Amino acid sequence: MIRIEQLTKRYGDTTVLDIPALEIPEGQIFGLVGNNGAGKTTLFSLFLDLIQATEGTVTINGIEVHRSEEWKAKTAAFLDDSFLIGYLTPEEYFYFIGELRGVSKPQVDELMDSFSDFFNDEILNQKKYIRDLSKGNQKKVGVVATFIGDPELLILDEPFANLDPTTQIRLKELLVEKGKDIQKTILISSHDIQHVTEVCERIAVLEKGTIVQDHKTSAKTQKELEAFFSNQT
């Protein structure tokens, strides 16, 4: 699904990302953990061709992201609030994304119905623009919008941050459920070791721009990760 070759990103003399090789196969739920400044968002931005790699390439389904735009049809992402359109209501935003992805209004409505629990009556029919929603509710809108049109690749940066405990648990269940589909690849970054170990099949640790650990998630993984991060100074 995703392949990275000799990928580096430098700003002046500072190397913020240096990944010689990484392959994420189709159907995997891949978690990325790391401290602030480790390069998680940089890596995701490179996947989406939002920043330019200094060297190397990112390939999604055989398409080099900076050469063609074809990967966009099957990829959905929510990195931060710059993926939301503040002056739209959540419904309008969902329809907008739906139109872009060829999903009709009734289909979007149906999908949203299935999220009514997740929305907790705070999103739909509120007569509010997205810019007037709380941070947590904005995040819900952004994350759910990525499910529209059933994209094969989902990229979510810190999806659990700002969410209330109930929603965090629901989102985890939701992602695990989505991940059962063998055609869906999901990329998640998080500060929270527990969340990623519960959701992801594979977890990579990013430290100063390089991948220092790459686990297949097992019963021991959480302990190992905790040990790793508590030894960091």
Added chain:
Amino acid sequence: MISLRELSTFMFLRFFSLQWKSFRRSAAFSSGVITGVFYVFGGLYFAAIFTILGFGSYFILDDDMGVEPLSFINKHLIYAASFWIVWRFFVQKMPVLNIQSFLILPVKINAVVHYALGRTVFSFFNIGNAFFFIPFSIVLVKNGYPLAQVLSWHLAILAIVYCTNYLNILINDRNDVFYTIATTLVLFALFQRYAIFDITLYTGPVFDMFYSDPIYALIPWLCLGLIYRFTFMHFKNRMYLDAGLQPIKKEAQELRLNWLNRFGRTSIFIKNDIKLILRNKRSKTTLLVSLFFLFYGFFFFIDSSSGMYEAPVWKIFAGIFISGGFLFTFGQYVPSWDSAYYPLMMSQNIVYREYLNAKWSMVTIATIVSAVLASFYIFFGWETYAAVVIGAIYNIGVNGHLVLLSGAYIKTPIDLTSTKKPFGDKQAFNAKSLLLTLPKLVLPMVLYFVGSFFGGPWGGYLTVGFVGIMGYFLKDKVFDKIEQVYKSEKYKTLNAYKQTK
């Protein structure tokens, strides 16, 4: 242990350095050294013009026009003062401070507010006036006007300049107040022009008093004190996060635009743009300004007393503006309108071509609508309206492409929720887009000139119209090129939009 007062003074300097850093480190600055040079030269240019006017106007008024210079200036100062307010409203930058971080620091809130307001003293909008009034006063004294009286008059004017400065800050968020002032100004000007009512007969003597009886010069200073105090309190009361900063949340209005669906994928973006325009303060102002453009022709077609604008070539110039209001005010800032969610647009299932096409359609539709709305120019003769139609054709065929092209180089994010700066956004000023205004305005005039050389006025019109139609048919080719520019600028644009002012 330093006292709070010392700390405040210290903080005052500190604010300055923070401000400088935020300016120096913004993407717009580092990408625009040429822009900086333009500013310096622009500033020097205006300073020079004002100075020459200041020295020269006495002699022009006295010798050439045979009027008493000081009372002539006084008579018209009311217009100058109103114009200062209007002009400042659109162009002057507000003293914006990110107060959140200061509120919990041990700085007196008064110091923060005084600093924010005090900073504006050195704005060019204030200092600039000195370039006129100082030389003018010097010439007055040289010509035998008593120094003390001239000085008191001068100081009174200075106070009035600063009154308009703080008044502008006070009414800045109040569009209603502003438009009342602006409308009154226009009405009085019209009344005077058509000899219905001459306000200057009443205001002129007031300004004369500052000269004839220096004690009255204290009045503007008292006013200034009051306005400053008022502005100060206004801001101080808003130094709470839940007061001024928290906008009132309006209930979302529903907009059904399904009838647009027939236009296919382009309609997705057009529907969004319509919502963008109607639901954000900044873009609403833009829409209003573009309506004003419709009446731009009055300057040319009514006031022919000077004879300067009678040449048909100026009609083309006016025609471009009349039909191109939306094109220039909205089109000029594509893609910055989408700056807040540009990463979404760049990673969603969107092809650049569709996006650009949608913006082009918006501009084209608005140009056609403007040309239809401007049909009242028929009263000025068929030839006049023909100029508007020809202008519209050129706008659609050539200028539509050019605004999109120059947009690729604009790196200033637009804060949609702020009312400010429908034009004259400092950082949107950009050498490349400035260069691109030449073909937008000057080229059609040159074309007209060439055409009229061979076939008279109609030959000129036909030439401009023909080039416009050519441009329309070359659209696909031109768009290939524009798309390339957008793609190559993509990363820079994304990076610049990340910075919020």
